[in-house]
């Protein structure tokens with residue numbers, strides 16, 4: 340059972356039918372957001388609304404799939420929130436936590452978004468799909484497409500690290516290598532999608548990957564006893580996870596599950612590709628595309644994001660900030676997370692620790708605050 344009612348444009352507010360395959364708003368080309376009947380859901384007890392599956396489907400009432408039979412799952416979500424005791428001691432922080440997303444199927448949090456997007460695509464009768472990916476999204480989409488029995492084409496930059504490519508192929512997707520970046524892959528994927536009527540799974544160009552990623556927000560709240568942390572540090576590419584968590588916090592506040600205290604949201608990017616940091620510092624509502632994007636953190640190599648204004652809004656409304664760290668800093672922090680906590684993080688996860696150190700030294704974060712770092716994937720695919 341779901342409380343899903345309709346979709347709504349995130350910029351102009353125009354409503355859309357949720358029970359047909361939809362992409363972006365036909366008026367302003369911005370992301371559509373899923374809306375739920377939260378007034379009715381509020382009347383039910385939290386304990387009755389949350390299931391007991393050890394996966395993100397425990398929050399099914401607030402996810403878009405209508406019929407349980409359409410759920411395509413590999414056990415995604417409900418990842419551990421680990422107390423980083425040794426790192427915390429070194430930094431003088433007693434309440435430092437790591438949300439360990441590399442334990443998801445296909446070893447990254449992309450599984451969350453794609454499990455929900457592919458389930459819903461299956462439910463709405465989609466047969467063929469396309470996705471541009473700089474790394475983890477392709478493998479996750481391939482896994483769920485295979486499990487659903489749907490056809491998937493993945494468009495990747497020619498210089499994508501080999502394990503990402505091998506994973507997509509092993510999971511049965513057809514891969515096309517494109518000269519250029521994720522934005523060029525997106526353009527090519529969209530062109531063919533339009534020509535052949537394939538469904539485009541690009542981040543924030545279909546409404547339900549966001550719903551999958553928002554479950555990180557629900558989980559954090561549940562795992563922290565319904566008291567959200569003071570600060571969340573998030574490695575931001577297309578921003579789906581950050582925007583999704585912010586949406587989850589708003590929904591939970593409306594449901595009466597949490598109080599008004601929301602975390603300060605911190606965007607971390609690499610100095611080699613930091614369009615959101617630049618826009619945040621310049622006080623802009625939208626970001627201009629980054630030229631010559633370069634970083635070892637494949638998931639952060641996103642020069643332009645359709646959801647840019649949603650990321651910037653969430654950061655500002657939360658009283659958060661945006662910060663860029665160098666590739667050397669993020670790789671060093673990645674290694675430190677490994678040595679100190681036994682987590683072989685992806686470079687993106689390393690970036691969150693690098694950012695924490697800067698913000699701590701600047702006094703922007705106090706040592707006794709409750710801080711959550713997101714390790715969004717495994718380091719193994721970057722070797």
Ligand SMILES: *Cc1c(COP(=O)(O)O)cnc(C)c1O
Nearest residue numbers: 576577578579580638687715716
């Ligand atoms: C995609 C990706 C990111 C960026 O996620 P967004 O929610 O799109 O900003 C960060 N880390 C890893 C490992 C990724 O694969």
